[in-house]
Amino acid sequence: MSSDGSAGGDGDLVRLARDGDADAFGVLVSRHMRPAYFAALGLVGSREDALDLSQEAFARAFRARRRLDPDRPFYPWYYTILRRLCFNFLRDRRLHARRLAEAATWLEARSASWVEDPAVQAEREEARGRVARAIATLPARDREVLVLKEFEHLTYREIAVLIDIPIGTVMSRLYAARQRLAEALEAPR
């Protein structure tokens, strides 16, 4: 997260955007669109919805750019908007079924740098499928932390700042999430 207020950092872009430079805000968006999209994807589980929600959050931020504080990190502030939109979205139960249906498609295998035995490969694939489905059924708050840690590779401190919770809570939510995934892995086929 390059979201400091240092020279050449987000702070300068925020200052320019506040003064009416839309292109400067565009650079901010380009800088943060990937983590924003993937964070939304981890929460809502659908690519179209993740794109829509992350863009809507940026659009809201853009409309409110004149009130931004250049001395404070941009991304955690943006993330509060994105998070709220995603959680509101998830409250709609009708969408839940669709999200589950797409669970297997928003996570994929990392390409292995070595050739695996087909049997091992099949076993890994089975395990990944189980874990992907289990991740989709996690409580949203636990899934959020898990995705930020496992797939966005943020540190505990970064996650704590982003979600505005203590580091201990980050660890507890991670533990709860992983326990559920462990149960899914051990469940009989």
Add this chain to the structure above:
Amino acid sequence: MTGTGTDDLDRTRRLMMAVIDGESSMAERQELEQVLARDAALAAEWTRLNRVKEVTATMALTEPPDEMWNSYWASVYNRSERRVAWLLILAGLVVLLGWGLWHLVPVLVEKLIGETTVPVVIRAAIAAVLTGGVLLVVSVIREQLSSSSRDKYDRRVSR
């Protein structure tokens, strides 16, 4: 997990997370090793959690096509611009509709509802349409006012 208090258990589980994620100190790793050496249940849990980590380490979020990133900012900008356009259109429509109703209602009341030769059913229908129109305008205005004042995002912005 016999003989382990709830606080100790919570601490051990957090230690497990920190060690699995490589966010622990040497002292914490040693502390965890000692706990696991004397508690078989926790050691089994440790194995299960490591298995999960092994699996998730081989997974990634699906990358979207590059075109999506190329048009991302343009979509954000268009979305923002269009919202302004829709708000202007909505505001204009509300004013025009309000103005129309303001002038139309007395005429209709006088010419149609007050006209005794028009059947009662038709007069009632006209009254229903007019009342519905007024309610609709009031409802739209109230919704707009209510949603803008309840937007938590705006409160967050004015830090």
